[in-house]
Amino acid sequence: MSTQQPVLQLQNLTRVHGSGATEVHALRGIDLAVYPGELVAVMGPSGSGKSTLLTIAGGLDTPSSGRVIVEDTDITAASVKELAALRRRSIGYVFQDYNLIPALTAAENVALPRELDGTSARKARVEAVAALEEMGLGHLADRFPDEMSGGQQQRVAIARALVGDRRLVLADEPTGALDSETGESVLALLRSRCDAGAAGVLVTHEPRFAAWADRVVFLRDGAIVDQTVRSDADSLLSGQVAEA
Amino acid sequence: MKTWFHSWRAAIRIARRDAWRSKGRSSLVLAMIALPILGVSAFDLTYRSSELSPAERVERTIGAADARLRDAQMGGVPILQDPAGEMHTPAKEPQDGSWPSGPTDVTKAIPAGSTVLTDGTGSAKLTTAHGLLMTEVRELKASDPVARGIMVLLDGRFPEKNDEVMVTSHFLETSALSVGSTLSARNFDRPYRIVGTYELPDSLKADQVNALPGAFLAPYGKAVEKAGLPAPDTSVSYLVRKPGGFTWNTVQQINTKGVAVVSRAVALDPPADAEVPLFQKDGWGGNYAASPAARAAELAAVSTVVGLAMLEICLLAGPAFAVGARRSRRQLGLVGANGGARSHIRAIVLSGGLVIGIAAAVTGTVLAVILTLVLQPVLEGVMGQRFGAFDVRPLELLGIALLAVLTGLLAAIVPAVTASRQTVLASLTGRRGVRRSSRVLPLIGLAALLIGAAIALFGSIVTEQFVIVAGGSAIAELGVVAMTPALVGLFGRTGRWLPLSPRLALRDAVRNRGRTAPAVAAVLAAVAGTVAVSTYMASSEAQKKAEYTPLLPYGVASAFVPEEGGRDVPAVREAVQRAFPVDVRADVERISVGKPGCSQWEQGTGCGRYEVIVPPANECPMYASLPGGADPSEKYTPEQRRKMLTDDWRCKTSGSSGMYVSDGGLLVGDAALLKVLGVDDPATVKALADGKVVSFSRALVDEKGTIGIKQITDAAAADKAAEEHRPYPGEVDSLPAYLVPGDKKTYGVQALMTPATAKSAGLATVPLGVYVSTDRLPDSEQRQKLDGELAKLGSSIELHLEEGFVGNDGIILLSLAVFAGLVTIGAAGIATGLAQADAEADLKTLAAVGAPPRVRRTLSGFQCGVVAAMGVILGSAAGLLPAVGLRLTEERSQIRVHEQNLAQGWSGDSPLPDLPIVIPWETLGGLLVAVPLGAALLAALVTRSRGALARRAAT
Secondary structure, three states: OOOOOOOEEEEEEEEEEOOHHHOEEEEEEEEEEEOOOOEEEEEOOOOOOHHHHHHHHOOOOOOOEEEEEEOOEEHHHOOHHHHHHHHHHOEEEEOOOOOOOOOOOHHHHHHHHHHHOOOOHHHHHHHHHHHHHHOOOHHHOOOOHHHOOHHHHHHHHHHHHOOOOOOEEEEEOOOOOOOHHHHHHHHHHHHHHHHOOOEEEEEOOOHHHHOOOOEEEEEEOOEEEEEEEHHHHHHHHHHHHHHO | OHHHHHHHHHHHHHHHHHHHHOHHHHHHHHHHHHHHHHHHHHHHHHHHHHOOOHHHHHHHHHOOOOEEEEEOOEOOOOEEEOOOOOOEEEOOOOOOOOOOOEOOOHHHHOOOOOEEEEEEEEEEEEEOOOOEEEEEEEEEOOOOHHHEOOEEEEEEOOOOOOOEEEEEHHHHHHHOOOOOOEEEEOOEEEEEEEEEEEEOOOOOOOOEEEEOOOOOHHHHHHHHHHOOOOOOOOEEEEEEEOOOOOOHHHHHHHHOOOEEEEEHHHHHOOOOHHHOHHHHOOOOOOOOOOOHHHHHHHHHHHHHHHHHHHHHHHHHHHHHHHHHHHHOHHHHHHHHHOOOOHHHHHHHHHHHHHHHHHHHHHHHHHHHHHHHHHOHHHHHHHHOOOOOOOOOOHHHHHHHHHHHHHHHHHHHHHHHHHHHHOOHHHHHHOOOOOOOOOOHHHHHHHHHHHHHHHHHHHHHHOOOOHHHHHHHHHHHHHHHHHHHHHHHHHHHHHHHHOOHHHHHHHHHHHHOHHHHHHHHHHHHHHHHHHHHHHHHHHHHHHHHHHHOOOOOOOOEEEEEOOOHHHOOHHHHHHHHHHHOOEEEEEEEEEEOOEOOOOOOOOOOOOEOEEEEOOOHHHOOOOOOOOOOOOOHHHHOOHHHHHHHHHHOOOOOOOOOOOOOOOHHHEEEOOHHHHHHHOOOOHHHHHHHHOOOEEEOOHHHOOOOOEEEEEEEOOHHHHHHHHHOOOOOOOEEEEEEEEEOOOOOOOOOOOEEEOHHHHHHOOOOEEEEEEEEEEOOOOOHHHHHHHHHHHHOOOOOOEEEEOOOOOOOOHHHHHHHHHHHHHHHHHHHHHHHHHHHHHHHHHHHHHHHOOOOOHHHHHHHHHHHHHHHHHHHHHHHHHHHHHHHHHHHHHHHHHHHHHHHHHHHOOOOOOOOOOOOOOOOHHHHHHHHHHHHHHHHHHHHHHOOOOOOOOOOOOO
16 A cells, blocks of 8 residues: 555645634644555544534645645645646545535536536546446436435435546535435445545544444644544444443 | 536526525526516516518519609609609709709609509598597508508408508507498588408508508598698608519619609618718718717616626625525535535525526526517507517527626636635534624725726716716715625724614624625615715706796696688687686787688798788897808907997897797787787777777887888799798888887787787788686696597697796606615615524524524514615615716816807806706615614514524424
């Protein structure tokens, strides 16, 4: 695993909101690398900086200092336009809910990044339907978001996050609005995509879902306080739950 | 290029589905853009369809003939005509100043071997079911193939015998007769049977009766003359068919005989202007095309109106797109998260404008075509003319439709830019925050306001150019529009002491200027226009009222019948007496010279006139005509002229302005007329009874105390004398006169004598009409009754009722105010919708801290009211500027004319012109108070007081 190039690299990342009396350190000196085929779970209490980490990793927010490297590109130096292009080609997002554009069908939602990138509608659609079918969602292709269940919507969102050449999926509490059973199925899909070669970062505060990850990173007050690999995750998790 | 195209396709798809999902908002914006497009397209279709092709026009004028030959009434001298045969002039300039006139024999100009059909026209007073109707009678064998196309038979058949006629459908309607009825004319007891109805495709509203040639006009003329009245004028033209038709050369040959020609061949293939000798003459140039400058000015005016209308629509529709963008903020954020760059976000919001614009263009154009097709008969009726072919000009319609697309796109530009400036993160998390408005725009606006106001001020104080004032005002107003965000900010300072709901509403409006400003600007623009026009109209109305000169004393009515020797006068007098609440009735007659059946101003054979002589000693030296026609006033210096006007009684204009009743203002009547006119001097009444001519004008009475009346029987000799500036030939009767002392206001009556006096002096009189004073002003019903009774007589009757100054601008002012009110409510409503979309979170917070549910209602009411009030206040202020400027300009130009007159000695000591500036308080009050209040109440009414629960997608 370590012989490969990481898909995402965070180097000494800090993020300060506000200044003076209202200064808040959201992230303090984070170092993290995510490799292809790896699913990393980020856990921590509210306000620990989980979501900030994710938005900065995806280029939606800029760090106060440090570097973010996605597939050899330092996105902290990229322009707004280049960042948008990067999100079309390299980074996929999955949010807690309302992931899909209500005006577009499932296939069109999945095809959107490709179409925005200038691929013809027909070609983008073929790719999108293929992606959906590969994930067992082919039957949803022509449904609008309000004709799908929450779990189905989240799975389509994962399909969109990984359409084309994209290999990095950033998921912010993707199961937060779902019941546990549906949540499991969404996580199972995410896990399978990582097994197929993608790199994933999953923000969650549910240990049950973190168990799907290869590695769990614990954040507190903007700093990584602990890291564990999958082999000893279970024991660690039980201790963490007991503490909480 | 390719990538650009594909990403736009995605954007349009999202916009299209979004528009469909929010149908209410979409259809509102669609209607706003489509309605003007519908109107303009329908106008274009109607205009183009009513424009006839040369072939259609020729068919309606000359039927199937090759030409119509018509006497040019120039005594047979060679003439020059235009290709259409509408204008002509003698080929040689008349040398001695006398224009050739008189008839010529057209038949001599008709080429040999032609087929000829005569087309005669005259008029007759026909009996209808209601009374009498003056109608055109046309003698044309309409069933002849040559005439086909001139008259279109609608019902029945063409007349075949001499006692048959057909009538236009409009005449049938007016006369309440029907096919099969009998028609006759006054003084002519021969009955004609109506056998059919027809229409003239070019004048559907014409009252016309068609008879066979020679069947009506000649016998009718004879009968009328027998009754002592002059026969009506008739004219004949000739429809001619000739193998080979009439080329431009043939037409010019026929012109040499004094005959004008309408030729089919020439109309279908007109000669170049260079080949038309008429157009080579001075003053007849070309096709009377408008000068390039006039065309440019017209174009500028049209583009200004179109531009302002588009600006107004953009200001109204813009916030609607902003609402859309705000509501779908999360969606735009998602697009951003998936790699949508700012250009993509802009494309999606702009696509919203594009989609609605295209939909509006299609809807407007399709509806216009359908409406024009369906309403074609109605439109033809209103225009009084049948369409040619239904003429669809795709390029013109496309151009108009493109305006709709453009408007949609323009309206979406600002919301698109605003939406694209949001960070993806802010869009996703729904974080708000004060959106800073541009700092540069208000400065530019202030500069435009100052420069525009300066230009307008310069225009109204230094020059007299309306264009400068109007242009300056327009620039200033655009400046105010640009300053709106800053001005809205000023309003926010007033909010500190307001109760919760209005304070929240005001703060919200001020903190979100991006959405408030366009709505306020839309209201501002509409209100400013309304206030400007209202102020200008109210001011000129006040001026008209001040300058109004009554023609008669208040409440007095007069009715004169100048024609046919006053034959209908007794009937008119009775009708007035019956219809009006008459107090005093004064019957009046006029002196008649020549045949008694002549009309008052008639110059025909056997008809004469008279002149009330102004003795040379009483003539103002500036106006006394000189032999040879020199201008007498040129003998005097401006100083002398002014002195004469102020000091010489002969030169002062008489204070007795009023109706022009008869030659010299001389009437024949009794003391009742004095009473009606308000002259109650006993000496005057006595003088009249004593057989004197009572004169209200000092100039008419000579030093011997008599008035001279000259009877002119030879009209031709009189005309010649007039040309040579000699006195008219005629016999003078001198009558003893009584000059009424003081300057009495007698409303145009200069002199009065009793019928007995006239008779004893050997002057013939005929009835002229009646004056009545009324107990109270006749109401509308009484006036309609009189109009109805007078219409039955079919005579031309001069009726006047003096009711003082009556303004007619009220309805225009009202409709302007209503228009501005509607725009205000619309714009404020849209802005409120936008505020509501934003305020959801605030409302939840409010509810959480215990605010009652009605706060939601009152808040939206105040939000709407705040926008309306700000727009109306700013608009009223902005509208007063151009109105006041225009009035000042007008005043300057009138003062200049006045000063010139004074310097040249053309006017004496008349007062300086005074142009009042009147503020239309009713309109302003309505706009300032009623409209914001109404908008607020409406918004409060239509807002649900219970908030929707936090919306979640169904899972």
